[in-house]
Amino acid sequence: MDNTVVSTGTEGKTWGGGSQPLKSSYGKMMMWFFIVSDALTFSGFLAAYGFSRFKFIDAWPIADEVFTHIPFYHEPAPMIYVAFMTFVLIMSSVTMVLAVDAGHEMKKAKVTFYMFLTIIGGLIFVGSQAWEWATFIKGDYGAIQTKGGNILQFGEYVEKDGEQLFKRVAIKDFAIEAAHDVREQHQRKNGIWFMNEGSLPSYTVDEVMHGLEANTNVLVRTQLINEDGEKTVLTREESLRQIKENGKSVVEGANLHVNEYGTPLFADFFFFITGFHGFHVFSGVVINIIIFFNVILGTYERRKNYEMVEKVGLYWHFVDLVWVFVFTFFYLV
Amino acid sequence: MADHAHKLEILRGLIKFKSNTQKIWGVLILLSIITAVEVLLGIYKPEWGRTVFLGMKALNWIFIVLTIVKAYYITWDFMHMRDETKALRRMVVWTAIFLICYLLWILLQEAGYIFEIYDKGYIKRDF
Numbered sequence: 223m224d225n226t227v228v229s230t231g232t233e234g235k236t237w238g239g240g241s242q243p244l245k246s247s248y249g250k251m252m253m254w255f256f257i258v259s260d261a262l263t264f265s266g267f268l269a270a271y272g273f274s275r276f277k278f279i280d281a282w283p284i285a286d287e288v289f290t291h292i293p294f295y296h297e298p299a300p301m302i303y304v305a306f307m308t309f310v311l312i313m314s315s316v317t318m319v320l321a322v323d324a325g326h327e328m329k330k331a332k333v334t335f336y337m338f339l340t341i342i343g344g345l346i347f348v349g350s351q352a353w354e355w356a357t358f359i360k361g362d363y364g365a366i367q368t369k370g371g372n373i374l375q376f377g378e379y380v381e382k383d384g385e386q387l388f389k390r391v392a393i394k395d396f397a398i399e400a401a402h403d404v405r406e407q408h409q410r411k412n413g414i415w416f417m418n419e420g421s422l423p424s425y426t427v428d429e430v431m432h433g434l435e436a437n438t439n440v441l442v443r444t445q446l447i448n449e450d451g452e453k454t455v456l457t458r459e460e461s462l463r464q465i466k467e468n469g470k471s472v473v474e475g476a477n478l479h480v481n482e483y484g485t486p487l488f489a490d491f492f493f494f495i496t497g498f499h500g501f502h503v504f505s506g507v508v509i510n511i512i513i514f515f516n517v518i519l520g521t522y523e524r525r526k527n528y529e530m531v532e533k534v535g536l537y538w539h540f541v542d543l544v545w546v547f548v549f550t551f552f553y554l555v
Numbered sequence: 556m557a558d559h560a561h562k563l564e565i566l567r568g569l570i571k572f573k574s575n576t577q578k579i580w581g582v583l584i585l586l587s588i589i590t591a592v593e594v595l596l597g598i599y600k601p602e603w604g605r606t607v608f609l610g611m612k613a614l615n616w617i618f619i620v621l622t623i624v625k626a627y628y629i630t631w632d633f634m635h636m637r638d639e640t641k642a643l644r645r646m647v648v649w650t651a652i653f654l655i656c657y658l659l660w661i662l663l664q665e666a667g668y669i670f671e672i673y674d675k676g677y678i679k680r681d682f
Contacts, residue, residue, distance in 0.1 A: 243640070243642060244639075244640050244642055244643045244646075245639075245640050245643075246639060246640070246643055251643070254643065254647050255647075257647070258647050258650055258651050261651050261655075262651060262654055262655070265651075265654075265655045265658060265659075266658065269655075269658045269659050269662045269663075270662070272659065272662060272663055272666070273662040273663065273665065273666040274666070275666070276663050276666030276667055276670060277666040277669045277670050277673070278670070278673075279670055280670075280674070286597070300597070300598065301594050301597045301598050302594075305590065305591075305594040308590055309587070309590065312583065312586055312587070312590070313583075315629065315633050316579060316580075316583045316633075318633075319579050319632075319633045320576065320579060322635075323575050323576055323579065326575075451605060535633075535634075536634055539629055539630075539633045539634045540634070542629060542633075543626055543629045543630065546622055546625050546626055546629065547622060547626070549622075550593075550618050550619065550621075550622040553597070554593060554596075554597050554615075554618045555615045555618055555619070
């Protein structure tokens with residue numbers, strides 16, 4: 223650098239950039255400012271989520287009823303899996319900060335080991351998130367969407383320890399299939415070559431209606447939340463009437479257009495915010511891998527400082543920080 | 556940071572650690588406890604949590620406060636904000652907090668207004 227920059231005679235003085243009021247290197251400071259702007263981006267998303275939720279405050283899906291799955295375990299168990307994911311991410315944050323600490327002490331082997339653990343933690347987290355998405359997209363009970371776009375779900379009262387509990391019933395458990403399929407999926411090869419449509423639901427509204435008429439114990443549950451913080455369950459007559467008069471389509475699982483758990487906005491925000499966060503985790507893992515190889519190759523050993531590890535560390539902790547908020551606003555509140 | 560000096564006390568000096576590594580594990584334990592409390596409250600949802608306080612359920616306020624506490628320890632100890640100069644700290648933290656508070660206030664306020672319109676039919680303005 224000295225050869226290319228004209229000497230001004232002010233080097234080392236305040237005017238020549240000699241004073242460092244923040245006592246922080248250029249790279250680290252820029253990482254901090256990037257984090258501030260990224261934090262504002264995420265806040266924008268979460269605030270938009272809050273906006274939609276407050277707008278439909280009396281009909282928002284209850285997260286505890288949506289995210290209840292654990293791999294290889296078939297009873298509904300809310301919170302457990304996401305708590306595991308949170309712990310994995312916090313743990314990988316810890317190994318990252320241990321790597322930074324080992325870097326300060328110039329211990330190459332230790333930095334390598336902790337960076338490796340951090341990458342593994344990140345991969346477990348991204349994998350868990352992919353699984354969470356897959357279960358959410360697949361859905362579990364199915365529902366009927368009304369003309370007005372509301373979701374009607376099904377369930378029955380069962381007695382448990384002397385208490386009447388409302389237990390959800392899946393559409394496939396009571397719908398009566400018609401003798402022949404009413405409608406076939408429109409495919410390119412059968413129709414106009416440039417038109418096709420997505421997969422059709424397994425049942426039609428009529429089939430669900432017949433099933434509902436045959437099973438007198440099944441009731442409809444609406445999106446509206448009552449004073450007890452639970453979704454409103456309709457009477458038998460009202461259930462039949464709602465499906466007959468307002469039922470428009472059968473919804474199974476969730477995507478960007480429909481969502482069997484409630485308003486489609488919930489699914490949209492879930493995909494967008496956890497997706498954006500998951501993308502951050504993924505890019506964090508990629509950057510961590512690059513730094514990991516640099517550590518192994520001894521780049522920072524020759525440079526005589528491990529500040530690069532510290533900088534990716536800042537990014538990695540930030541990803542953890544964002545997850546703490548996503549966890550609260552999507553799963554807890 | 557040229558010198559590798561870390562401030563080794565958390566909770567305003569209530570707990571002092573002997574080394575940076577020890578502090579990291581200490582903070583992990585603290586964060587795990589907070590998360591465990593959150594998860595337990597989230598699963599069992601105690602009855603008292605439903606009392607509405609400042610427009611939101613008490614339980615939700617607890618969750619939000621605990622989240623901010625966690626965010627504080629991640630930033631201060633994992634990201635070493637505790638060891639940065641006051642100027643850098645304020646530049647990063649206050650900028651974000653100020654803008655986020657403004658954004659949240661204005662959006663949630665508007666959302667409440669729209670909910671009222673949906674719920675009550677309309678809000679009269681031409682009187």
